[in-house]
Amino acid sequence: MKIFETxxxxxxxxxxxxxxxxxxxxxxxxxxGASAAGLAxxxxxxxxxxxxxxxxxxxxxxxxxxLNYAYALEQLEAAFYTKVAxxxxxxxxxxxxxxxxxxxxxxxxxxxxxxxxxxxxAIPSLEVDFxxxxxxxxxxVLGASKAFEDxxxxxxxxxxxxxxxxxxxxxxxxxxxxxxxHAAYIRDLITPGSFAGSDVVDANGLDKSRTPMEVLGIxxxxxxSQINASNLPS
Amino acid sequence: MNFxxxxxxxxxxxxxxxxxxxxxxxxxxxxxxxxxxxxxxALPFAMGSMFNKASxxxxxxxxxxxxxxxxLEYLEAEFYTTALNSPxxxxxxxxxxxxxxxxxxxxxxxxxxxxLKDTLAALKVTAVSKPTFDFTAKGTFPTVFSNYGTxxxxxxxxxxxxxxxxxxxxxxxxxxxVVLTxxxxxxxxxxxHASHIRQMxxxxxxxxVNLKPxxxxxxxxxxxxxxxxxNATYMGENNKMQATVDITTLTGATPGSKISYSAAVEAFDxxxxxxxxxxxxxxxxxx
Numbered sequence: 001m002k003i004f005e006t007x008x009x010x011x012x013x014x015x016x017x018x019x020x021x022x023x024x025x026x027x028x029x030x031x032x033g034a035s036a037a038g039l040a041x042x043x044x045x046x047x048x049x050x051x052x053x054x055x056x057x058x059x060x061x062x063x064x065x066x067l068n069y070a071y072a073l074e075q076l077e078a079a080f081y082t083k084v085a086x087x088x089x090x091x092x093x094x095x096x097x098x099x100x101x102x103x104x105x106x107x108x109x110x111x112x113x114x115x116x117x118x119x120x121x122a123i124p125s126l127e128v129d130f131x132x133x134x135x136x137x138x139x140x141v142l143g144a145s146k147a148f149e150d151x152x153x154x155x156x157x158x159x160x161x162x163x164x165x166x167x168x169x170x171x172x173x174x175x176x177x178x179x180x181x182h183a184a185y186i187r188d189l190i191t192p193g194s195f196a197g198s199d200v201v202d203a204n205g206l207d208k209s210r211t212p213m214e215v216l217g218i219x220x221x222x223x224x225s226q227i228n229a230s231n232l233p234s
Numbered sequence: 235m236n237f238x239x240x241x242x243x244x245x246x247x248x249x250x251x252x253x254x255x256x257x258x259x260x261x262x263x264x265x266x267x268x269x270x271x272x273x274x275x276a277l278p279f280a281m282g283s284m285f286n287k288a289s290x291x292x293x294x295x296x297x298x299x300x301x302x303x304x305x306l307e308y309l310e311a312e313f314y315t316t317a318l319n320s321p322x323x324x325x326x327x328x329x330x331x332x333x334x335x336x337x338x339x340x341x342x343x344x345x346x347x348x349x350l351k352d353t354l355a356a357l358k359v360t361a362v363s364k365p366t367f368d369f370t371a372k373g374t375f376p377t378v379f380s381n382y383g384t385x386x387x388x389x390x391x392x393x394x395x396x397x398x399x400x401x402x403x404x405x406x407x408x409x410x411x412v413v414l415t416x417x418x419x420x421x422x423x424x425x426x427h428a429s430h431i432r433q434m435x436x437x438x439x440x441x442x443v444n445l446k447p448x449x450x451x452x453x454x455x456x457x458x459x460x461x462x463x464x465n466a467t468y469m470g471e472n473n474k475m476q477a478t479v480d481i482t483t484l485t486g487a488t489p490g491s492k493i494s495y496s497a498a499v500e501a502f503d504x505x506x507x508x509x510x511x512x513x514x515x516x517x518x519x520x521x
Contacts, residue, residue, distance in 0.1 A: 082487065102446065104487060105497035112484035112493070113501075117477055157418045166405030171476060173401040173421065174502040178448055180425035181503075185447040188433060193331040195430040196338060196423055205345035206419035207426070 053216050056226025057123050063165050065232045068123045069212055070172065071114035073155055076222055077148050078107040079128045084145070089138045096189070103145075103182050110175055127224035142190050149183035150200055150208070151218055152176070158209035162233045180207070296413050297359035299403045300350055302508060303417065306399055307346040308364045309515060310392050314340035316369065322380040332434060339389075339427050346420055353413065366520040374463050374517070386435045391464040393428035394449065395506070395514055397421060398467070402505035425503070451499040466514050470506075474498040 059068040081104035088097055115122050134140035156176035163169045184195035191197075200208050210218075212232050220227075317323055318340055327333050354361045369378045369388065377384045400421035407414035429447035436445040441460055450458045451472030457465050474481050474495055481498035485491070493501075506514075 085487070099446070102448070102497065102500060105493060106448070106501035108487055109481050109484060109493045109497055109501035113476055113479055113481060116479045116484065153422050157415060157422060160404065160418045161408075161411040161414045164408065166408055167477065169404050169408060170401065170505060171502075173404050173418070174476070174504065176418065176422055177397045177401065177425035177503040178501055180422040181429035181448045184426040184429035185433065188430060193335045193338070193430075195335070196342060196426045201342065201423055201426070203345060204349040205342040205423055206349070206416060207422040209415050209419055 051217065053213060053227055053229040056228045057126070058228040058230075059123060059232060060121060061231035062233060063163050063168050064118070064121050065229075066159050066162050066212075067114060067118055067168065068121070069159065069229065069232060070156070070175070071111065071118060071122060072126060072223070072227060073152055073215070073219065074107060074110040074114055075126050076128060076219060077152060078104070078111040080130065080133075080144065080148060080222075081107050083130060083135060084141055087135060089136055089141050092138070099185065103185075106178055106182070126227075129222055129224045132221060142186060145186045146183065146190060147218075149179055149186055151210070151215060152179040153183055153200075154208040154210040155212070155215040157207055158211050158215070162212075296407060296410055297354065297357060299406050299417070300354050300357070300359065300413070301362045302403065302511075303400065303420070304347065304350040304354070304362055305365065305515060306396055306511070307343055307350055309367060309518060310396060311340070311343040311347045312364070312367055313369055313388070313392060314343055317379055317385055320379040323382065323385055326380075326382040335430055335434065339430070342423055342427065346423075349416070349420075353416070367518050368520045369518055371463075371517045383435075383438060386431060386438070387459065387461045387464070390428065390431045390435060390459055391461070391467045393424055393431055394459075395467045395511065396424035397428055397503055398506035399511040400424065401503065402507055402511065404505075446500070448500045449503060450496050452495045466510065469510070471504050472499050473502070473504055476502055 059065045059072065081100065085101055085104045088100070092100075130144075133144045153176060156172050156179065160169055160172055160176075163172065183200075187194040187197065202208075211234070212229055216227060216229055314336060318336060324333075327336065351361050370376050375384050375388055378388050379385060400417055404414065404417060404421070407417055432445055432447045435442045445458070445460070449468065449471050451468075453472065456470060456472040457468035458471075459468065481493050481501065482495055484493045486493045486497075
């Protein structure tokens with residue numbers, strides 16, 4: 001990864017994370033190969049809810065881990081809006097078509113940006129699960145959109161301090177304010193004037209911030225792929 | 235641009251600034267003793283390079299950042315408080331959601347002032363005192379509290395400036411979990427405000443009917459507000475390069491397509507330097 005100047009120490013951490021990624025895969029295969037019965041058990045285990053986020057696609061450690069975490073969320077958002085724009089809900093006004101198309105393009109830009117900067121460190125494409133969303137219903141789409149945008153804002157706010165590199169932090173800042181602009185717009189579509197409602201902005205005038213584990217716990221409803229966030233800094 | 239005010243503002247915010255640039259103190263004394271217009275007109279450039287060098291040597295302390303933010307929040311809080319106490323303007327603001335939204339924003343900005351003061355007190359750092367403001371910007375916006383359109387235009391500029399200002403300070407707070415997280419949490423609230431004010435302006439129709447909740451632009455346009463007097467707020471927003479990635483070379487919504495220039499501009503908000511923000515704030519500060 002030569003996009004940013006990466007300190008040696010971080011390089012070391014990255015290498016460590018690759019090592020641990022390989023190790024985990026090897027362990028998995030060892031267990032899986034133990035017996036046919038064992039294989040079935042492991043398969044069942046993989047399907048079970050993973051509330052600890054300690055197996056599956058490994059986000060990695062250090063700043064790279066946080067960037068992969070952001071990449072995972074942007075994949076989710078981009079996939080959602082791509083589906084929204086592929087077939088808009090019934091009777092959508094032209095203004096909403098234009099701005100939803102904008103949002104889709106922003107999220108794709110975020111996703112593709114992270115993919116480009118992460119290079120060989122990037123996690124693979126995630127499988128999403130939008131079965132709980134009715135894409136023909138304005139209420140359902142706006143509700144999901146609000147949830148994704150508010151979640152994204154709280155995710156970036158809560159992960160900022162985990163970044164060591166100022167350039168990465170600035171990039172995260174450049175993205176989170178756009179997510180907040182989206183969130184405000186969508187919230188106003190649902191209830192005019194709810195752009196900074198007291199459910200997201202507290203009495204000090206501060207937006208929500210959430211830890212990666214809290215965010216992944218909410219996002220997992222929509223992500224089929226298992227995610228291993230156990231190497232993320234905290 | 236009032237050179238002496240800027241120096242004073244920076245000293246108010248960063249009392250160490252004179253020490254930081256001490257090798258150049260004599261130069262500054264010499265400059266201030268000049269009376270000629272020629273010398274004064276050259277000042278912005280001379281000062282700009284001096285501060286860049288000065289701040290490259292010593293990064294701002296957490297207290298400096300909080301006081302810098304407090305100055306901006308004083309500006310925003312007093313702006314909305316004054317606006318909602320101006321009968322001429324109140325008569326023009328549509329009742330219902332528009333008025334409620336402005337009250338909400340006013341309350342958020344006042345909460346930010348209190349929060350920053352409390353945080354400074356907890357850190358045992360003296361808070362800067364509230365400057366005296368002139369929201370007409372010395373006559374640039376004479377109807378700011380009597381014309382709804384002008385008021386919203388200035389509101390938008392303040393909110394978008396606030397977003398850029400906090401973004402620019404974030405790297406100075408690395409290593410301080412509590413303050414960085416709080417600053418980011420104010421930053422995204424300013425962005426929510428900016429998005430809403432832009433929607434309010436859009437609702438007034440006319441030339442603003444296509445104004446977006448996000449900042450758009452292209453190769454030739456960095457200021458989408460329709461108000462050239464606030465160019466400084468939007469300078470550099472039409473950036474399409476993020477790190478070393480040209481966003482317009484990335485794959486777009488359909489295979490083979492690319493991200494458009496405008497989407498590249500909209501998808502990433504840009505930071506402003508401390509100096510650029512102070513230059514903007516100074517337009518509204520009497521003393």
